[in-house]
Amino acid sequence: MAPEFPSTPLTxxxxxxxxxxxxxxxxxxxxxEVPLAGGRRADILGVDSAGRLTLVEIKISLSDLRGDRKWPDYLDHCDRFFWAVPAGLPLDDLHTPAFRPDETGLIIADRFDAESVRDAPWRALNAARRKAITLNLARRAAQRWIGLIDPESGLIGLD
Structure with a gap:
């Protein structure tokens, strides 16, 4: 049985x-919200202890999902890719060839937790690209942290 939408729509x-x-x-x-080369922005980009990059694209409605034609560009910025959708969103589209279920994982989430219902395969990213993306991720995280503890810093040097 498919999960039902919560009484308050998830954002x-x-x-x-x-x-x-x-x-x-x-x-x-x-x-x-991590900017990527080429003008794209990852909803979530993360790194594990082995330096592998996981990118997650969040879609909260079918129209948002169906209207996204740019998502394949994200595959060049990560070692694995997941879709994250709210509990209750119909999943049929995400199992079609257009959304590459053999190359993408699927996470069902609410405001408290999430569950992977389809694991994403690991694909080794080019080492030079991984280094550039990882450095960008680390710099962005550090700049956000300093902005939290010193809001008056003006995020000097943020690119």
Whole structure:
């Protein structure tokens, strides 16, 4: 039986929160809204202790999912890719060839937690690209942290 939508619709922030909790338990340190080369922005990008990159694209509605034509670009920025959707969202589309179920994982999330219902396969990213993305991720995380403890820093040097 498919899960039902909660009485209060879930937002992207709710799905983000639950998904990040799942990633942390899976040994991945996540960061939200990470700019990527080529002008794209990852909803969540995380790194594990082996330096492997996991990218998660959040979709909270069928129209959002069906209208996204840019998502394949994300595959060049990670070692594995997941879709994260709210509990109750119909999943049929995500099992079709257009959404590459053999190359993508699937996470069902709410505001408190998440569960992987389809694991994402690992595909080794080019070493030079991994280094550039990882350095960007680390710098972005450090700049956000300093902005939290010293909001007056003006995030000097943020690119």
């Amino acid at each position: 992207a922030t709710d799905v983000l929160r639950g998904t990040c909790r799942w990633l942390l338990r899976a040994g991945v340190s996540p960061l939200a």
